[in-house]
Each structure stands twice: as structure tokens, then as C-alpha cells.
Amino acid sequence: MSASLFKPVVHILASDALVRDALDVLLSSVGLGSIFYESPMEILAAAPALAGGCILLDIVLPETDGFEIQARLLQLGVTLPIIVITALDHVSAATRMTKAGALEILKKPYDDVVLLDTINKALALRSRADLEAKINNAMRRIGKLSPRERDILNGLVAGQSNKIIAYELSISVRTVEGHRARMMERLGVHRLAEAVSLAVIAKLAD
Secondary structure, eight states: OOTHHHHHSEEEEEEOHHHHHHHHHHHHHTTOOOEEEHHHHHHHHHHHGGGEEEEESSSOOOOOOOHHHHHHHTTTTTTOOOEEHHHOOGGHHHHHHEEEEEEEEEEEEHHHHHHHHHHHHHHHHHHHHHHHHHHHHHHHHHHTTTTHHHHHHHHHTOOHHHHHHHHTTTSOHHHHHHHHHHHHHHOOSSSSSHHHHHHHHHTTTO
């Protein structure tokens, strides 16, 4: 199933077609998007694009195991929360995955409600991590501005024109324009809306 850009995404590595079909129906019923990978190589190949959601990973996989795939994903820079699915006789291996950073272990047969609660926990964790990353990025970029450039940005965030900003700071409109241009350059943006967005996001840290 192709995941919608507007739905939280659960990336699922499962070789069993019946399991994939059941999970597809379950996740769709609660408005969650899902992307399925039939083999370990598929999810490893997709690793650079795994930028949101969480991963549901069976510990028993063709020619390898979940622990190895988890390690490979971490090496490739994937930081999505991982939920491990395991049979009772693989609990010790799943515990190793938890120690390596997996969020949760679900033993087969798992309850659908428990599975969905765990997935929602993982998605919430990822959402917080994404927001913190955005805030840190905005603060880092705004930290490059000079005090005067910050004054200009604060005025623009407040919806003030260059003329009003110049009046309040007792400088010329041309000087405001110069500071504004350097501010945009230091922030690495091309549109005023992008600069304002960075300022608003950075304020979330207060």
C-alpha cells in the first residue's frame, strides 16, 4: 500500500504476505499509512528516504535477522523508532534489539489494540524528535545573526514594514534594507515567509 503524504507512516518489514495483508487492513482502518518491504534488501535500499514514521520489524527474516537489519539501519543513519515483533523462542534476541535502541518488543500473537497503542507511542516519539530537530535547526541559523539583524527580523515577524522598522530603530530605510538582505543570506532563505517561519519555530524553545 502506498502511504499518503498526509498520514503517519509505518514502515513494515515482513516476508509473510498474509501478515502484510492483515497489517494493511488494520492500519488503514485507523488512518495510518503503511509501506511494506518484502525483503531486508528492500528496506536497506530505501533507508535514505526513511524520514518519518516508525518501523515494524519482524525478528525472523530471510537470510538474516531483525538484529542485523537494525544494526545496518543505524549505520545508514536511520533514527526512526523500531518496534520488534517476535515469537516466544526469540525473546532473548529481541531483548538484544531493545538494548540496541528498539522501542518495544511485541510477542506473537499480539493483540491489535496493543500493536496500535505501541505504534502511536512510536509515532508520538518521532513527532517530538522531529519538532526538537526543527527548533534546534532554527535556533542555530538565527544564532548566526547580528543583534541588529535580529531586530530587523523581530520587526518583520511583527508585520512591520521597512519604514516602520527604520523609524523604531532610528536608522534609514536603506540601512534596514541592507540588514534585511544580509539577514536573509545568513539564514539561507530566499523568501521572507521562510525567515519568519524560522523565527516562529525558534520561539518554541522559550
